[in-house]
Every structure is written in C-alpha cells, then in structure tokens.
Amino acid sequence: MLNTQVIKQSSPVEVTFDLKAYLSQQQDLVEAALERSITVVYPEKLYESMRYSLLAGGKRLCPILCLVSCELVGGTVEMVMPTACALEMVHTFSLIHDDLPTMDNDDYRRGKLTNHKVYGENVALLAGDALLAYAFEFIAVHTQGVPAHRIVQLIAKLGHTVAATGLVGGQVVDLQSEGLQNIDIETLNFIHTHKTGVLLETSVLSGAMLAGADNEVLQKLSRYGAYIGLAFQIADDVLDVTGTQEELGKTPGKDQKAQKVTYPSLWGIEESKIKAKQLVEQAKAELSCFEEKAIPLMAIADFIIARTN
Amino acid sequence: MLNTQVIKQSSPVEVTFDLKAYLSQQQDLVEAALERSITVVYPEKLYESMRYSLLAGGKRLCPILCLVSCELVGGTVEMVMPTACALEMVHTFSLIHDDLPTMDNDDYRRGKLTNHKVYGENVALLAGDALLAYAFEFIAVHTQGVPAHRIVQLIAKLGHTVAATGLVGGQVVDLQSEGLQNIDIETLNFIHTHKTGVLLETSVLSGAMLAGADNEVLQKLSRYGAYIGLAFQIADDVLDVTGTQEELGKTPGKDQKAQKVTYPSLWGIEESKIKAKQLVEQAKAELSCFEEKAIPLMAIADFIIARTN
Numbered sequence: 001m002l003n004t005q006v007i008k009q010s011s012p013v014e015v016t017f018d019l020k021a022y023l024s025q026q027q028d029l030v031e032a033a034l035e036r037s038i039t040v041v042y043p044e045k046l047y048e049s050m051r052y053s054l055l056a057g058g059k060r061l062c063p064i065l066c067l068v069s070c071e072l073v074g075g076t077v078e079m080v081m082p083t084a085c086a087l088e089m090v091h092t093f094s095l096i097h098d099d100l101p102t103m104d105n106d107d108y109r110r111g112k113l114t115n116h117k118v119y120g121e122n123v124a125l126l127a128g129d130a131l132l133a134y135a136f137e138f139i140a141v142h143t144q145g146v147p148a149h150r151i152v153q154l155i156a157k158l159g160h161t162v163a164a165t166g167l168v169g170g171q172v173v174d175l176q177s178e179g180l181q182n183i184d185i186e187t188l189n190f191i192h193t194h195k196t197g198v199l200l201e202t203s204v205l206s207g208a209m210l211a212g213a214d215n216e217v218l219q220k221l222s223r224y225g226a227y228i229g230l231a232f233q234i235a236d237d238v239l240d241v242t243g244t245q246e247e248l249g250k251t252p253g254k255d256q257k258a259q260k261v262t263y264p265s266l267w268g269i270e271e272s273k274i275k276a277k278q279l280v281e282q283a284k285a286e287l288s289c290f291e292e293k294a295i296p297l298m299a300i301a302d303f304i305i306a307r308t309n
Numbered sequence: 310m311l312n313t314q315v316i317k318q319s320s321p322v323e324v325t326f327d328l329k330a331y332l333s334q335q336q337d338l339v340e341a342a343l344e345r346s347i348t349v350v351y352p353e354k355l356y357e358s359m360r361y362s363l364l365a366g367g368k369r370l371c372p373i374l375c376l377v378s379c380e381l382v383g384g385t386v387e388m389v390m391p392t393a394c395a396l397e398m399v400h401t402f403s404l405i406h407d408d409l410p411t412m413d414n415d416d417y418r419r420g421k422l423t424n425h426k427v428y429g430e431n432v433a434l435l436a437g438d439a440l441l442a443y444a445f446e447f448i449a450v451h452t453q454g455v456p457a458h459r460i461v462q463l464i465a466k467l468g469h470t471v472a473a474t475g476l477v478g479g480q481v482v483d484l485q486s487e488g489l490q491n492i493d494i495e496t497l498n499f500i501h502t503h504k505t506g507v508l509l510e511t512s513v514l515s516g517a518m519l520a521g522a523d524n525e526v527l528q529k530l531s532r533y534g535a536y537i538g539l540a541f542q543i544a545d546d547v548l549d550v551t552g553t554q555e556e557l558g559k560t561p562g563k564d565q566k567a568q569k570v571t572y573p574s575l576w577g578i579e580e581s582k583i584k585a586k587q588l589v590e591q592a593k594a595e596l597s598c599f600e601e602k603a604i605p606l607m608a609i610a611d612f613i614i615a616r617t618n
Contacts, residue, residue, distance in 0.1 A: 159449060
C-alpha cells in the first residue's frame with residue numbers, strides 16, 4: 001500500500017500527501033455512517049445478515065470516491081454521506097449475490113465467510129435485495145441541502161448503474177463467458193466496465209453531481225472514473241495471480257481454476273501492469289485543471305494499482 | 310369474476326359500473342407502457358428474461374390501483390404511468406425471486422414456466438435484480454409534470470416497501486415459518502401485510518401522492534390499501550384450497566403440501582371468507598367521502614375477493 005507519497009503535478013510545486021492517513025480518516029467517517037444506517041429489529045436474522053456484509057470492512061472505495069469528489073467541487077458531508085452509504089449498500093448487494101452458489105459460489109469475502117455460508121442461501125439473497133432497495137430509500141430520505149431535482153437525477157444514475165445497463169449486465173456476460181476460451185478483449189472490457197467500472201464511475205460522479213458541478217467537470221470526473229475503474233479490474237486480475245489468501249481476504253487463483261479469460265491471460269502479467277499504469281496516468285491527466293484540490297483523487301488513482309488487496 | 314355490478318353507496322344513487330370493461334381498458338394501457346419499457350439489447354438473454362416475466366400477463370393490480378388513485382385526486386396519466394410500470398417491475402422482481410429453488414421453488418407462475426425454469430437460476434436472479442434497480446431509474450427518468458420533491462418522496466416510499474421493512478422482511482418471516490405448526494395470527498399478519506399488503510398499499514398511495522393529494526386523503530387511501538391487501542391474501546389462501554391449476558395459473562394446494570399455516574388453516578374456509586368480506590367493507594367505507602369518483606376503487610375492492618385467480 002502507498003504510504004506518504006510525493007504527488008507530481010503539472011505545476012512546479014511538489015506536495016507531500018499522506019494517503020494512508022487520508023483514506024483512514026475517510027474510512028472512519030464512512031464506517032460510522034454505515035454503522036448507524038441499519039438497526040437490528042424483527043426479523044433480526046435479516047437485519048443481521050445485511051449488517052454482516054455491509055460492515056465487513058473493505059476498502060470503502062466507492063463511498064470515499066463519492067465524498068472526495070463532492071469536496072473537490074465545494075460540497076458538504078451532509079449533502080453526500082447518504083449517497084456514499086448507498087453506494088456501499090449497492091456494492092455489498094452485488095457482492096452478496098455474486099458470491100451465491102448459483103453465481104460464483106464463493107466461500108470467502110473480505111476475509112470472512114460469505115453471507116450465504118453464515119445465513120443460508122435464501123436469507124443472503126434477500127439481504128442483497130433489501131440492501132439494494134434500501135440504498136434508494138436511504139438517499140431519498142436522508143440527503144440534505146441538495147435540490148430535489150438533483151436527487152432525482154442521482155437516483156436515475158444509480159438505477160442505471162445497477163440494472164441491465166450496468167452491474168447486472170456485466171455479471172450476466174461474465175457468467176456466459178465462463179469456461180469459454182475465445183473471449184475477445186471487447187467482451188472482457190464489456191464485463192469489467194459494467195461489473196466494476198460503472199460503479200466506480202458513478203461513485204466519483206455522484207459526489208460532484210450532488211454538489212452541483214457543471215457538465216464539463218462531470219465529464220472529466222466521469223472519464224477519471226472510467227479509467228480508474230478499468231485499471232482497478234486489471235489490478236484485481238493481476239492480484240488473483242500474484243496475491244495470497246491472507247493479502248486478498250478471498251481465495252486467490254480462482255480465475256485460473258475457473259478457466260476465466262482475464263487481462264493477464266490475454267496480455268500477460270507485465271503487459272497488464274503497464275496498461276493499468278497507463279490508465280491511471282490518463283485518469284490523473286483529467287484532473288490537472290483542479291490543481292492542488294485534485295491531490296486526493298490523484299493519490300487514489302495511484303493506490304488503485306499499488307494496492308495488495 | 311365480477312362483471313357488470315351495482316355499487317351500493319351511502320348516497321341513495323345506485324350506479325351501474327362495468328368493472329370488467331374498466332379493468333380491461335386500464336390493463337391495455339399498462340400492457341402497452343410495459344411493452345415499451347424494456348427493449349432487448351446486448352446481453353439479450355438478460356433483457357429477454359426480464360421481459361418474459363414482466364410481460365407474462367397477470368392482473369396488473371398494482372399499476373391499476375396506482376392509475377386509479379391518481380385519477381381519483383385529479384392527476385394525469387403522464388404523472389403516474391412510469392410509477393405504475395415501476396410497481397409492476399417491483400412486483401415481478403419479487404415473484405421471480407420468490408419462485409427460485411432456494412426460496413419457494415415454484416415451477417409455474419401466471420400459467421407459464423417460472424423464470425429460472427426457462428433462463429436458469431443465475432439469469433433469473435439477475436433479471437430480478439435488474440428489474441428492481443430499473444424500477445427506481447424508470448420513475449426518476451420518466452415521471453413528468455410532478456415536482457421533484459414528490460418524486461423523491463415516492464422513491465423513499467417505494468424503497469421502504471421493498472426493503473427489510475417491506476416485501477423482503479415479509480418473505481424472510483414466511484421462510485422462517487415454513488413447516489412450523491405454532492404460527493400465531495400476529496406472525497401470519499406480519500407476513501402478509503409485508504409480503505402482499507404493503508405493495509398494494511403503496512400502489513394506491515403512490516398515484517395520489519404524485520397527484521399532490523393532501524395528508525387526509527393519503528391516510529384514507531393508505532387504510533383502503535391495507536384492508537384490501539389483507540383481504541387479497543386471505544382470498545389467495547382460500548383459492549389455494551378451492552381453486553384449480555387452470556384457474557390459478559399456478560399449482561394449487563401448495564400451502565397444505567408445504568404444511569404452511571394460512572388463514573383457512575387457522576380460521577377455516579367459511580370464516581376466512583367472512584373476514585375477507587369484512588375487510589373489503591372497511592376498505593370501501595374509507596372511500597365514502599369521494600362519492601361517485603370512488604366507484605372504480607370500490608369495485609376493485611369487491612373484485613379482490615370475488616376473483617377466481
């Protein structure tokens with residue numbers, strides 16, 4: 001993981017930025033808000049199952065990107081925190097469903113048993129459903145200081161991000177591609193821009209949308225999000241080959257075992273790393289106009305490919 | 310099924326109302342809008358799976374209640390149709406997931422093979438997810454002529470209706486109760502007010518909310534919805550005992566086979582019918598202040614318990 005790093009900008013100023021401390025501070029804010037977001041009531045098993053996966057740690061990259069992009073364009077935490085939490089609820093919903101036996105059939109996630117291993121398949125499926133629906137409710141009920149028409153816009157974007165046009169579409173193509181050896185790069189890109197990219201992109205966009213950023217800014221952030229999204233997935237594929245169970249918190253070598261076509265299987269490890277690095281540079285280039293204010297997002301872009309889990 | 314009937318109101322006027330023709334006309338409107346709501350694009354199998362269940366017929370009670378309550382308080386079709394479609398998407402999502410092998414494991418629904426029997430378990434699960442997310446997007450993108458703050462309110466209500474506080478909570482308690490013989494009436498009511506009642510209630514409410522009804526009106530419609538929701542479930546339980554596969558479009562006798570506690574198993578068939586009738590009368594009493602304008606909702610309340618499927 002990156003620790004203290006020197007961010008080189010187009011300006012001659014070099015700034016020391018402690019990303020680890022910054023991420024840790026943002027994570028604490030997010031964890032506290034997520035902790036408050038769900039109270040256990042009857043039927044307890046359902047709420048416990050929702051909390052089990054929602055509060056299982058993880059990088060909290062989606063909510064952090066959302067918070068940081070809101071701050072970048074002058075928004076407040078009150079405006080953005082419900083959406084930041086909702087993004088993590090959506091992310092968690094997708095993980096719970098992807099892990100189910102009928103899907104990827106995973107036993108471990110974030111270093112813990114997967115939801116269905118603890119609560120059973122039916123409750124896990126329903127906990128995922130509940131988190132998805134609650135995400136929309138949570139934004140609609142708790143967002144403060146944002147004009148209602150922007151909340152409606154954001155909800156449209158979030159729906160699009162999850163539905164057949166987004167996460168779900170990516171997962172279907174991923175499932176259809178399993179075991180096939182003739183998957184081309186277009187299909188692989190479709191899977192990952194939809195499964196991973198689109199949620200990261202929406203996370204970055206949503207914070208700025210809520211804060212009322214103009215279209216030009218939104219387009220830059222959208223491209224930044226798309227670039228880091230793809231870089232993230234390439235890094236993930238590489239880690240599946242090079243990482244350990246301890247580092248990853250989930251079983252490594254799964255792609256190879258499932259005979260999945262991945263970026264490393266198409267390009268090799270070294271070429272994959274180079275492509276990921278290029279994407280991160282492209283992402284950072286989108287932010288140059290924000291100067292110093294973009295330092296956190298630039299550091300996060302670097303972190304995307306430097307991480308070990 | 311009711312055909313032409315005489316609605317008795319508190320006023321001395323008796324009005325002849327052709328419910329069958331009215332429902333058929335509303336259904337045609339809804340079917341046309343649902344047909345337009347999803348276009349098949351890549352990955353085709355997912356969109357086909359969504360359309361398979363969404364366009365499988367059915368009573369369209371949720372969207373019709375939504376349209377009728379909007380009209381009752383002076384709203385337009387443009388205001389309400391996207392929400393009417395979204396309610397049917399949510400209803401269809403819940404049916405697809407409830408039918409999955411890990412849940413109720415049903416082979417038939419609306420007279421056709423269930424979604425997972427045709428498209429496989431994983432695609433069916435994902436088609437349900439996609440319909441749920443798309444429902445929120447559809448409202449946010451397509452609703453016209455309604456102030457944004459009301460759309461936000463509606464989305465909050467719909468999220469609450471589906472999440473652990475609604476449909477999903479009801480389904481979890483239903484699953485937990487399976488095979489148990491000591492289920493009391495409170496638990497049975499919890500299951501059904503959450504699994505069925507809450508969606509019908511929200512359907513009635515949402516049309517009037519979008520049209521800007523005041524709180525007093527919303528409360529009356531909310532109670533109307535809750536009463537017919539429970540009556541609907543009692544009638545459903547009775548039909549499961551007395552109906553045929555041909556009438557129901559699904560396997561009858563399932564509750565008894567699964568040793569499920571139902572209203573007829575607690576109260577007997579006759580007593581269940583009496584209670585359902587009482588609930589329908591209570592529902593209709595809530596509407597007396599609307600006089601003639603309430604005739605369609607009154608007729609629908611009668612239809613709820615007179616139907617044969």
